[in-house]
Amino acid sequence: MEDSKRTYGADLTTTTTAQQFVSLRAPAINIHPNKKWAQNGLTVAGGNGHGNGSNQLDDPLGLYVDDDQTIYVADEDNNRIMEWKLGAKSGKVVAGGNGEGNGTHQLKYPYDVIVDKERDNLIICDWGNRRVVQWSRRHGTSGETIISNIDCRGLTMDENGSLYVVDYGNDEVRRYRRGESKKTVVAGGNGRGSGLGQFSSPYYVSVDRDHSVYVSDWGNDRVMKWEEAAKQGIVVAGGQGRGDSLSQLAGPLGVVADQFGTVYVADQWNNRIVRWPKGVAEGNVIAGGNGGGSQPNQFVYPIGIGFDRHGNLYVADKWNFRIQKFSVEQTTNQ
Secondary structure, three states: OEOOOOOEOOOOOOOOOHHHOOOOOOOOOOOOOOOOEOOOOEEEEEOOOEOOOOOOEOOEEEEEEEOOOEEEEEEHHHOEEEEEEOOOOOOEEEEEOOOEOOOOOOEOOEEEEEEEOOOOEEEEEEHHHOEEEEEEOOOOOOOEEEEEOOOEEEEEEOOOOOEEEEEOOOOEEEEEOOOEOEOEEEEEOOOEOOOOOOEOOEEEEEEOOOOOEEEEEHHHOEEEEEOOOOOOOEEEEEOOOEOOOOOOEOOEEEEEEOOOOOEEEEEHHHOEEEEEOOOOOOOEEEEEOOOEOOOOOOEOOEEEEEEOOOOOEEEEEHHHOEEEEEOEOOOOOO
16 A cells, blocks of 8 residues: 655665665664763753753654764654754754644654755654655755655664654554655564564664664563564563563663664663663663763653764753763773
């Protein structure tokens, strides 16, 4: 069934080489499994209370770090996407910001944003309007719907330009290839539940170079990995019931998988970011985990996460209305 208003990328060429791979949210370098980060974060966007000023955010959700210099934030309750240059005191509206609505110049509760660097577009989960829109970074006065009638929460892209979108309402992840109008369900799609072929309220997605997808399965308090063409997934983080032990998660949201197969997840209700190396039974806390609060080593509901090419960690700290950067600690052997 075709559910796009237009074919995704139909007017675009599809030639991409492996050398053009741009890792989305995962670092362009591999992160050593023993790498550590500073425990105090630095506020690099927002942090001035909730509001709609150029120096404020109101419920930041998904984020994307571009070239270590620019952060894009889905500023949900302001119905806009904000661009923040590192070191800037305020940001700039680059999509939406024209009130809540369904016009081509508007957004309604955007949940996630990524950059299609090959086409120089923002791609946005416009959740409140049940659509995915693309918005030119050069001529960004309005967006264009590329997928409609979808309860989208998170999205990402692989090296071929294929778009992966979480359909929360149908508990599935869809893939849309450039130049094709039909979706392919690559994870879930078997009804809501706790089976290995199911999700219960999936939110965010990451994809690796083998085209395996990693999905934060919020309602089941776990992260699932679905290899390409698999009929069911495997639990790679959590899955031991909701709790705060190192083998548990409580409402996982933002998720990143690096090329070692290490999974990083925003553990929402535990106010921490947890790393799960491949094949381990327990994760380890790399940021937060000090109770909910507004101190530099605390969060109040972390949502989106991402890394820059140096391995620095960025976290959308939702109810502190800020983006926190945790600098990677440099060592000689990592």
